[in-house]
Amino acid sequence: MNYFHSQWLKANDGCYVFCTSHVSGNRPDNNVSTITMEERDRFSEIKERLKQFLENQVTNFRFSFPFGRPEGALKATLSLLERVLSKDIATPISRDDIRNFIRKCLENAAYTNYTRVSDQAKIEGEREMQQQNDNEMVYNRDDSPRKKIDDLIHLAELCIELLQQDSEHYQEAFKQYNDLLIEHEEIFWSLFAVDMEHVIDQQPIESWDSFPLFQLLNDYLRQHDTLSNGRFHQQLRDTFAPLVIRYVDLMESCIAQSIHKGFEKENWKSKTRGCATSEDMLWKLDALQCFIRDLHWPDAIFAEHLEKRLKQMASDMIEACGKRVCRHFENWIKKGGLIGGTSSDYLLPSECCVMVNVILDCKAQALKLCALHSGDLHQYHTRIDEYLEKILSDMSKSLIQKLVSVLDSVFKKLSRYDEGSFFAQILSLTKPINEDGQSYVSCVNANLEQLRQRISDEIFTLNIFEEWYRQQTHFIFIWLGERAEISLHPYQLACLLLILKKTHGSFELQGVQDKDLNSQAYSSIMQRLHFEETANAVK
Numbered sequence: 001m002n003y004f005h006s007q008w009l010k011a012n013d014g015c016y017v018f019c020t021s022h023v024s025g026n027r028p029d030n031n032v033s034t035i036t037m038e039e040r041d042r043f044s045e046i047k048e049r050l051k052q053f054l055e056n057q058v059t060n061f062r063f064s065f066p067f068g069r070p071e072g073a074l075k076a077t078l079s080l081l082e083r084v085l086s087k088d089i090a091t092p093i094s095r096d097d098i099r100n101f102i103r104k105c106l107e108n109a110a111y112t113n114y115t116r117v118s119d120q121a122k123i124e125g126e127r128e129m130q131q132q133n134d135n136e137m138v139y140n141r142d143d144s145p146r147k148k149i150d151d152l153i154h155l156a157e158l159c160i161e162l163l164q165q166d167s168e169h170y171q172e173a174f175k176q177y178n179d180l181l182i183e184h185e186e187i188f189w190s191l192f193a194v195d196m197e198h199v200i201d202q203q204p205i206e207s208w209d210s211f212p213l214f215q216l217l218n219d220y221l222r223q224h225d226t227l228s229n230g231r232f233h234q235q236l237r238d239t240f241a242p243l244v245i246r247y248v249d250l251m252e253s254c255i256a257q258s259i260h261k262g263f264e265k266e267n268w269k270s271k272t273r274g275c276a277t278s279e280d281m282l283w284k285l286d287a288l289q290c291f292i293r294d295l296h297w298p299d300a301i302f303a304e305h306l307e308k309r310l311k312q313m314a315s316d317m318i319e320a321c322g323k324r325v326c327r328h329f330e331n332w333i334k335k336g337g338l339i340g341g342t343s344s345d346y347l348l349p350s351e352c353c354v355m356v357n358v359i360l361d362c363k364a365q366a367l368k369l370c371a372l373h374s375g376d377l378h379q380y381h382t383r384i385d386e387y388l389e390k391i392l393s394d395m396s397k398s399l400i401q402k403l404v405s406v407l408d409s410v411f412k413k414l415s416r417y418d419e420g421s422f423f424a425q426i427l428s429l430t431k432p433i434n435e436d437g438q439s440y441v442s443c444v445n446a447n448l449e450q451l452r453q454r455i456s457d458e459i460f461t462l463n464i465f466e467e468w469y470r471q472q473t474h475f476i477f478i479w480l481g482e483r484a485e486i487s488l489h490p491y492q493l494a495c496l497l498l499i500l501k502k503t504h505g506s507f508e509l510q511g512v513q514d515k516d517l518n519s520q521a522y523s524s525i526m527q528r529l530h531f532e533e534t535a536n537a538v539k
Contacts, residue, residue: 047084050084051081051084051085054077054080054081054084055081055101055105057077058074058077058078058081058102058105058106058109059105059106059108059109059112060109060112061074061109061170061173062109062113062162062165062166062170064077065077065169065170067165067169068168068169068170068173074170074173075172075173078102078173078174078177081098081101081102082098085097085098085101099177099180102177102180103180103183106177106180106181106183106184106187107183107184107187109184110184110185110187110188110191111187111191113162113188114159114188114191114192117155117158117159117162118155118195120158121151121154121155121158124154145199145202145203145204145207145209146207146209148199148202149199149203149209149210149213152195152196152199152213153212153213153216155192155195156192156213156216156217157216159188159189159192160216160217160220163185163188166181166185178226182226182227182230185226185227186227186230186231186232189227189231189232190231190232190235192232193232193235193236196213196236196239197239200239200243205246206246206250208243208247210240210243211240211243211247211291211295214236214240214295215294215295215296217236218233218236218237218295218296218297218298219296221233221236221298222296222298228298229298233298237297237298237299237302241302244292244295244297244306248288248292248306248309248310248313251284251288252313254284255281255284255285255288255313255317256317256320258277258280258281258284259277259281259317259320259321259324262276262277262280262281263277263321263324263325263328266328268328268332268350268351268354268355269354270350270353270354270357270454273357273360273361273364273456274354274357274358274361274362275354275355275357275358277321278321278325278358278361278362281317281318281321282361282362282365282369285310285313285314285317285318285369286365286368286369288310288313289310289314289369292306292307292310307372307373308372308379311369311370311371311372311379311380311381312380314366314369314370314380315366315369315370315380315381315383315384318362318365318366318369318370318384318388319384319387321358321362322359322362322387322388322391325355325358325359325391326359326391326394326395328355329352329355329356329395329398330398332349332351332352332355333352333398333399333402343406343409344406344409344410344436344439344440344442344443345439345443346402346403346406346443346447347443347446347447347450348399348402348403348447348450348451350450350454352399353450353451353454353455354454355395356392356395356399356455356460357454357455357456357457359388359391359392359395360392360455360456360457360460361456362388363385363388363389363392366381366384366385366388367381367385370384370385392460396460396463396464396467399451399464400464400467400468400471403447403468404468404471404472404475406440406443407440407472407475407476408475410436410437410439410440410495411475411476411479413436414436414491414492414495414496417489417491417492418483418486418489418492419486419487419488419489433491433494434491434494434495434498436495437494437495437496437497437498437499438498440495440499441498441499441502441503441506444502444503444506445506448465448506448507448510451464451465452510462510462511462512465507465510465511465512466512466513466516468507469503469507469512469516469517470516470519472503473519473521473522473525474521476496476499476500476525477521477524477525480496480525480528487532487535488529488532490536493529493532493533493536496525496529497529497533500522500525500526500529504517504522
């Protein structure tokens, strides 16, 4: 009996099998033995104590077998537990019974583990608070909602670390009870969920401090083989969905207000690629989309809804920005920045160039901000792109029209020198050389430089140059055509020759191609001027 007892205390699997077979009369050596009633009762008592011991070992597996050590001990414990739970060696316990027993152990383990990790988080939080108080000589306890969220995030980090350790060190031992281990993890997180809901309910309605908690937990859960889209993951999603919607609503209102108030006091000074208001709007839209994208929302349907909502918002905000810029541009092009109306000392206002840059930047950013990543990729982008393209086209026409109007004012002055005009002889007394032509050439060069330096898109700028030159040439061609029956005054001829030669070189330096520079209209003009030049030389 002493041998039996000493071997029993070692809790050896083989020893227990031998003892059980001895008590049940099924010894492996086929020898017949007898036991007393006292020995049988003693065996039952020790068996019950061993059962309780093993139950405690499994329930506290993290502490009984730290980091899975000794190696294989937990697996051997589960094997021994299965034998202890059997009625006798000839009647093994059913799978359902052993699973129910293990389930109970793991349920209790979830409560035990969460209680301990929660206590650890509280101790660490109090220690940190005490250190802070010692450093700052302040002895009041911080129970603010933000502090509670920070503490909860720290607790979540500890919980994740704990379950990662479980997966690394204990998953193999529980391999045949894998579904029970998953249930254990869900119960563990359900305990955390109670604290999570309590803390979030205490947050101010417009506080977004809890989003880092969602990102931490969701990033862990969505990559987990078994917890992804599980009970706690769904609860996490349902808890934060209203917060996300409220946050998007608030940001939409905030961006809309910043557009409205920003453009009211916009000074139209260049900032980065646009102006202060447009840069702020585009940054906020991009930051909001990056934030929502980084949430990696687990529900595909809601994630798609969020994406469409944000793309539609970006499209609407950029459109609102475009409308306001267009309105300001029309006002500036009519009156803004002029020195002497549309005379030859006119310089295109830098503010107009900034407005063009705003639309160009919005158009460049629209593909990223408005194009969907699924479904109809260009559902929102195409519409806003076409809208901005139309604004740019209208701006380009207005700019060119304004610049050509300078030429018109110059040629109105030249018209006073027409042959047979009342003013021609009077004006000739002043013996002008080519002053009006020189003024216009200076105006062209100044505005070419202004556009080149101020507008950010080279292709857009070149298109303006090409169209401006084409309309200038066409204007001169028509003006000369109206005077086909009369000779040009020497002053008119001198101004025209200067304008044609100098602006031809200026536009060429800005990248206008030869085929556009030397058009048929230009050739006809130069032919007429050379004829007039020859005729004047003969006189």
